[in-house]
Amino acid sequence: MDNSAFRFVSHRPDEAAPVAQPPKSIGFWRAAGRKLLKDRLAMVWLVILLLLVLAALIGPLVSGASPYTIHVNLRNAAPSAQHWFGTDHLGRDLFVRTCLGVRVSLAVGLVATFLAIGFGTVYGMVMSFFGGWVDELLMRIIEIFNSLPGLLVTMIIMIVLGNGVGTMLFALAITSWSGAARQARGLVLQLRQADYVTAAVMLDTPLYKIMARHLVPNMMSILILDIGQSIPGNIFAEAGLSFLGLGIQAPNTSLGLLISDGQNQMLQSPSQLYIPVAILVLIVLAFNILGDGLRDALDPKFRG
Template sequence: MSNMVSDENIEFLPNDFEIMGEENLAQVDNIFASQSYWKDVLHRFVKNKGAIIGLVCIILIIIMAIIGIGINENTYDSQIIQHQNLAPRIPFLEKLGIFDGSEKMNTSSGVVEVNKYVSNDGSTTGLENVYYWFGTDVLGRDIFTRTWMGTRISLYIALMAVLIDMFFGLTYGLLSGYFGGAVDNAMQRFAEILNGIPNLVIVTLLIIVLKPGLMTITFSLMITGWIGMNRIARAQMLKLKEQEFVLASRTLGAKDLFIIFKEILPNIFGQIITNTMFSIPNAIFTEAFLAFIGLGVPAPMASLGLLISDAFKSFTTHPYMIVPPIVVLAILMLSFNTLADGIRDAFDPKMKEM
């Protein structure tokens, strides 16, 4: 009885009961607000610095391709024989001793520094107030204007590669994979036959029928440029067409085209965008290669491959001519590749670990 009374008189304080080893307890999980799939993709893409730099470079190149041709009074095909073989000369920078119009030339007596903008004997040349930022070629054409005109052609090829992939290769692969059987077998054998023909042979045959130019390059891309997208779309269709959500749509009476383009296509959109972005540098390089070997756009039209081909002939005497088109082409292809890598990692982060 006395023990019960003593227990009733016990007074408990707030700090009588404390959790021992509190520092060793697991932390409580943080609660994050849910976000949509596309917001999650955008968040991962923005965190990729390489992809952002590539996207910025592409935007800058597109802007220069639009406005670069109209910055000065020269056109891509205008020739001024008196201005031939002029080295790059840029205002303000010439005061620093760089891009002042001088170039070093290899002669039989050794290396000689020449500046055709000014006269060695003090007489006037008429070029004192003339500036060519990238210099001129052997025909006196402004390389700056021709470079950005050539960039337009490369961007046109990139656009055509995207359209051909999205509208033809994607549709062809989805239909082939969905219907399967004899339809799939016939469609894929036809694609393999086209893919077995070298692209150079196709362009050569097209030049016999058509005139050399952008139309020939476009038809060449239309014949074989969609094969890669077809394979990706078909593989994804074979993977998803037996899934439960497709079976549910078919059970509810959905038509084939509805299932293909409304049910399955949104689920493979990430792979489609990634493959399309990777096909752009390949198309740009193909056009530049064809132009370099003389199967691209004819003169006086400018393309990056044609500029590189023309400048290569004068590389030993005037190496500055080949630098602008090569730099723009390299930055353009590298930017598209880094952008494609960023898009791939954004849609499928596990791919980065492979």
């Protein structure tokens, strides 16, 4: 036998073989953030939305014009270096009024969404946690709200209680909370079977502590997704109510009120209509695309 085909390899006990390091695990929220950052379309529209918000915040300071000062000699003026978006039928600066309109529309949309999601989540958690006749009774109330046309109910509330930001927030929240309640009910029906929730109940933990410590944190991803998808709907609803004369009233302004005023001046000055319409479309589209990006990022099974 030819020994030249073999060779001896020395082995020293102190020379340990390299051990492969296991991949580092990352948390759910960090993984969701990475997936969202990789979504180029969502990031582009996030930048567009941030630019619109930034312009609405600092635009009046940069322009220096007053949104309420009337200039009779400058009515329906075309866009210029002095008035970037031109003036309306009363000679007021349209750029500054558009900035204020974006602020109001975003504020109404955000606050109405948080009110609706907050109330609906608490409502759904209570009905599913107690169950029995409480669940049946509260579910019938939800079905009643779902059977009513939301726009009609909102218009009736605005007519009865009067126009104003507070009334609009109440009307938008009262017509959009039922969806969040139904979703929260389904999630809590799953979570209440968990061992940590059962242990908290057996220890006589108050219900509000169980909700705050055990239920809401495990529902947070769904709540964020609901918020992202509900904001554009409330912004569009505010614009529709203001356009119909049931929302924000002059001399205040919003995107819906600017669109309504621009419609009356469409033949003389089309930019008064096209500019607020374009901004409203950009805002609603940005929130919708961001909502889709959040849905994909918060879905553990999505690998796009």
